[in-house]
Amino acid sequence: MTEQIDKALAREYEAGFVSDIESETFEPGLNENIIQRISAMKGEPEWMLEWRLSAFREWLAMEEPEWALVDYAKIDFQSISYYSAPKSMKDKPKSLDEVDPELLRTYEKLGIPLIEQQMLAGIAVDAVFDSVSVVTTFREKLEEAGVIFCPISEAVHKYPDLVKKYIGSVVPKKDNYYAALNCAVFTDGSFVYIPKGTRCPMELSTYFRINEQNTGQFERTLIIADEGSHVSYLEGCTAPQRDENQLHAAVVELVALDNAEIKYSTVQNWYPGDENGKGGIYNFVTKRGICHTNAKISWTQVETGSSVTWKYPSCILKGDNSVGEFYSVALTRGRQQADTGTKMIHIGKNTKSTIISKGISAGRSNNSYRGLVRMNPGAEGARNFTQCDSLLIGDQCGAHTFPYVESRNPSAIIEHEATTSKVSDEQMFLCRQRGLDPEKAVSMIVNGFCKEVFKELPMEFAVEAGKLLEISLEGSVG
């Protein structure tokens, strides 16, 4: 088994290549002048610049968090460049025909041809290449429905009232170290607004890709679902191979107003580093949503990439009868480290939350679930169900579970189930005795383990997620 796992470590990252696109990139460094230049590049209004600067000042006084079960070299924030944009962006493409062909080829290598996606899946794709949104499609169809789906840099100009009202309303500027940094230097991301009573006519999707060396990427996403509306959003990510660790500190804020529903799905496949853990993405993300009365937010994530992950998509269940869900598959191999989970904060009456977490560890990786369930005094009749399962492949990896439960309301009900299991020799033997090769056997066993989460993904992405796991496990047994 160990030998089989060693082979997995040797597998090269399939999305590892660097596209040759000329970029406009700031020199490394972080100070107020850099922030002013970012803001100026985007032609931002004064209030936005002020917001950035105040966040930066907060950040300077903050300490880098060290409580997560991850180990990595200290980041030198002055050695990072905080702005990078493909040059061809100077003249924004009006259609795909005008998009830099090198860029399109890059996506094709990743198996996400935009044209095909639009035609086959009917998905509006807002592709973020490094820091700038390159192409936004299907916007017209969305506009018909009154849905706004655009780069957040554009929303700052076009919909300043909405941005001003909601940005930082779910994740405050000084919420945590990386969120504060993001507020100061974010370059782009997606903005979504679904009007009252509207069901978004299609899945919204964004592909992020980090391309420029030494460029930290700080996306900022804001999704507002107005009363009684419904939206499903998918975020997928991959990045090319490089030697130096890259910092990725995104902030995602979801606002589900009364009776609204937001489904946010993530497939994350960033470069995990080489077999010694060198290179790879540092993924320090703050994702949080707030649910008003009868609203529902559902996070589904399939995480297979990054060298270090620090991520806790959370729900603040403020309104009565609101519902929060978290479905997660986190796969680590090689030297990957993941500390991920969720927070469910029950404030309103009869609020309900469900947490299903599936952690898979292979190689010499470490995979931790860290979750908080808090029942506030007013959370009369609130309920939580948590199920946390870990699967170990081989005997050199680690799985850890850190559940935090705080209940200040005696009527609240909290259930927690946890299991740890191994892909056992008996299971492998059964599969092979029936004629399956070891790779197919492992991928089948792991997919079975993840079934509860995959069924929460939009159909076409469930298939992709299964495929991604299979690719990620390729060679993990020989």
Added chain:
Amino acid sequence: MSNTKSLLTIKDLYASVEEKQIIKGLDLDIKPGEVHAIMGPNGAGKSTLGYVLSGRDGYSVDSGSVTLDGEDLLEMETEDRARAGLFLAFQYPVEIPGVSNLEFLKASVDAQRQARGEDAITSADFLKEAKAACKQVNLPVAFLKRGVNEGFSGGEKKRNELMQMLLLKPKLCILDETDSGLDIDALQIVAEGVNSQRSADRSFIVVTHYQRLLDYIKPDFVHVLSDGKIVKSGDASLALELEAQGYAWLQKEPVEDELEG
């Protein structure tokens, strides 16, 4: 019969588990269509033989040879042995949560077809076959959708093994104490299933501790395994003799009462 080519030939086989030698000079020759029962006391090496033949990790061959259809079985990977037509019905079938029986079985059948250069079976055709197999082993069709052995009773697991055998159509079936933990009704169902599969081009090794199973599956030969080798061979009447007299009369030394691997 004596001129027929052998399906399985084991010559002077020595094999170990965790450096402990369990099989010590075993010879066995099986021709197509024959049913051989292997009986013996606990610790004789009965289950070990099945694992060694099917190539389970941790079971190593020290010396000797085994051929299946003239091919060197010991050179093959576990899955290649299965694809060559060797099937092991487990004594304790393991669960694979979340993987449906149907998905598992189709993947197995397809892997074996692919090895033979055939196309994958269509889902519709496979479902038809799988439903028929369910019926034959008296399992509700709903079991196809349940996780492999997940929450199955002991008897259901054994019948599930049998169903896999029906679908995979192996040349050599090794039934590893398939009777253990079965009540008489379940035993009959399993035995009938096995009997229905007896044919001129399919052979069986029926490993069992008790004669009971052999009331239903009539063996052509009975071998007594003791301390890693066959100490006595005979026809079906040998099983009855063993039932009456126990194993002690065949053993020069007392056998350690230990669990088999």
